[in-house]
Amino acid sequence: MSSGATIPLIEEHVSCNPDSNATDSETWKSLRDLLSHYAEKSQRHSLTQQSADIGAPHVNFQVRFLLCYELLCKPEKLEQHSDIHTTKVVRTVVDPSGVAESCTFLEGYIQATENSTTQQLPGNDVMRDVRRVLERLAYLDLYDESDDESTETIQNLIYLYGNFGICEIHYLIVNNEVAPEVAEFVLRILGDIDHAETHDYRRWVLEQVLLRCSSPDLRDSANIGLALMDDPKSIESLQSAIDKESSPFLRELLGKTLGQLENTKNASIAKEDYT
Amino acid sequence: MPRLLRKITHNRWELDAERRPKWLAEGEIPADPVTELKTTKNKLSVWDVGVDLDLIKRIAAAMTIQSKHLNNTFDYVLFDSELLETEGIEMERAEGATCDKDLNKRHINLKHLSAQKLVRLTDELLSKSTGIKFDRENPKTVGEYILEGISEGRLDANTIPTSIAGKLDRWFGSKWRKTNAKGMR
Numbered sequence: 001m002s003s004g005a006t007i008p009l010i011e012e013h014v015s016c017n018p019d020s021n022a023t024d025s026e027t028w029k030s031l032r033d034l035l036s037h038y039a040e041k042s043q044r045h046s047l048t049q050q051s052a053d054i055g056a057p058h059v060n061f062q063v064r065f066l067l068c069y070e071l072l073c074k075p076e077k078l079e080q081h082s083d084i085h086t087t088k089v090v091r092t093v094v095d096p097s098g099v100a101e102s103c104t105f106l107e108g109y110i111q112a113t114e115n116s117t118t119q120q121l122p123g124n125d126v127m128r129d130v131r132r133v134l135e136r137l138a139y140l141d142l143y144d145e146s147d148d149e150s151t152e153t154i155q156n157l158i159y160l161y162g163n164f165g166i167c168e169i170h171y172l173i174v175n176n177e178v179a180p181e182v183a184e185f186v187l188r189i190l191g192d193i194d195h196a197e198t199h200d201y202r203r204w205v206l207e208q209v210l211l212r213c214s215s216p217d218l219r220d221s222a223n224i225g226l227a228l229m230d231d232p233k234s235i236e237s238l239q240s241a242i243d244k245e246s247s248p249f250l251r252e253l254l255g256k257t258l259g260q261l262e263n264t265k266n267a268s269i270a271k272e273d274y275t
Numbered sequence: 276m277p278r279l280l281r282k283i284t285h286n287r288w289e290l291d292a293e294r295r296p297k298w299l300a301e302g303e304i305p306a307d308p309v310t311e312l313k314t315t316k317n318k319l320s321v322w323d324v325g326v327d328l329d330l331i332k333r334i335a336a337a338m339t340i341q342s343k344h345l346n347n348t349f350d351y352v353l354f355d356s357e358l359l360e361t362e363g364i365e366m367e368r369a370e371g372a373t374c375d376k377d378l379n380k381r382h383i384n385l386k387h388l389s390a391q392k393l394v395r396l397t398d399e400l401l402s403k404s405t406g407i408k409f410d411r412e413n414p415k416t417v418g419e420y421i422l423e424g425i426s427e428g429r430l431d432a433n434t435i436p437t438s439i440a441g442k443l444d445r446w447f448g449s450k451w452r453k454t455n456a457k458g459m460r
Contacts, residue, residue: 151346184286192346194445216293217286224348227413230446247291253411260413 126161130168131177133157134186138179154189163201166190170205174213184221191225203229207237210254216247223250227257232265277323277356277366279383280334283311285350285411290401309397318384319393322371324353330381335412336420336430337373343436345418345443348411354399355406359385362395374434375424415446422451425458432458 137150157165169190173183187209190202206229209222219241226234238258245251286294287307299305312319324330335349359366364385371382385396400407412420421443424430432455435443443451 188347194441216289216291220286224413227348227415228346230415247289247293249285249289249291249409253285256411256413256416260415264415 126164126168130157130161130165131172134169134172134178134182137182137185150185151189151192154186155193155195158190158193158195158198158202162198166198166201166205170208173209173218180215180217183218187218187221187225188228189225191222191228199229199231203231203234207234210241211237211244216250219245220250220253223254223257227260230261230264232261232268235261235265277325277383278353279356279359280322280324280331280351280353281312281319282338282349282351283308283409285348285409287311288352288401288409304394304398304401308401309394312393312397314388314393317388318369318386319388320371321383321385323356323381323383325381330378331412332420333375333378333424333429334381335417336424337371337375337378339417340421340430340435340439341373343438345414345439348413349417350409350411352400353408353410358396358399358406362392362399364388364392364396374431375429377429414442418443418446422447422454425454430458 133153137153140147140150157169161168169186172178173186178186187206191206193202195202203226206222206225210219210226213219213222223238223241226238235258238254238261242251242254242258245254287305288311290305296305322330322334324334331351331353335351339345339349356366365387367384367386368380369382369384371379373379403409418439421430421435421439425432425435435455440451440455443455447454
């Protein structure tokens, strides 16, 4: 079977099983097996080419996520295919410099799924719900700091869908599919939310936006998100962002966040030494 | 000559090459920064920080407590009151309404503001000429100022909203709990 048939086959697999619940672990696993099968046959290059098309909203979330997973978990393959940088999928989550961290969280998810007989993976619900919520926020005045309801809505979305929800949020933001003011607002919440399960992925998303987004407003919002998160693990990314930041004022603001995280790190070291 | 502070949101005031809207005609200013200078009864609320830049910390802490949220930065612009004379804008002392009673005496209203004066003031601030400084305090830094305020007895721990207390607990842990317990006495 040619690699060109891979994606349609997976899509067909999903669409043919709507009643059997396309989000259950079994379907998830069979999809992954299918994908692995083609990947093992050295057809990854074609696979990544095709992945350019699967970022479209009509495509099942699982398919998109699976491809990301496959790409992420084989970082060495990425280097061979520079063309993948142009794909929507790649812009969503795949990035060579962030591969190692991303693998960690994705692998964790896959393992959790395999070890669980009850966990249901979200399917297209996550795409529909995240998009709907972000679209609704565009009608509100998000500069109003007392907008607790909007904050709570985003938080609930993350509590409900976890990393899957964040994956979709990231996708919508980097592809400019949400209003800029909504994106800015959501990035701040990604840093503000107190949710250990999604901490690492939220941090990674904020760092990616900071390092790669062309919009200075989004870069600044990611900076604020990282300041709220206060995780010294972001020091290296902040330093890189400062080095490449074109806006002198934003560079200054990034420096403030960097200083804060270094203080947090030093305080943490001092505390460890004391105890 | 008083140095004045107005709380703003930075990304509405940045007009560098990357952010200046393409549709904006030469010599014009965008509407967003004007709306940041929201007036009530044609008065604009500002703070007199004089030469004591430590007052900025107190203003940031007091205004944040008043807003009941510590989920965003405290962005502000500082400018010399001389700028107001140039624009023909009058000032009047008016007690502030924050939980920092001493600080409230440093509150000022810019009064008798017409729309034209407000636009000219915005234009001046956007010019970022000498004496105008835009700056920011990160949320955690403001949290430190709140802790300082409680320790020094200027702020009452009982007035700290739950949402802010939660953040202080997350960021400062035992330091916050000790300060809070002391402040509650």
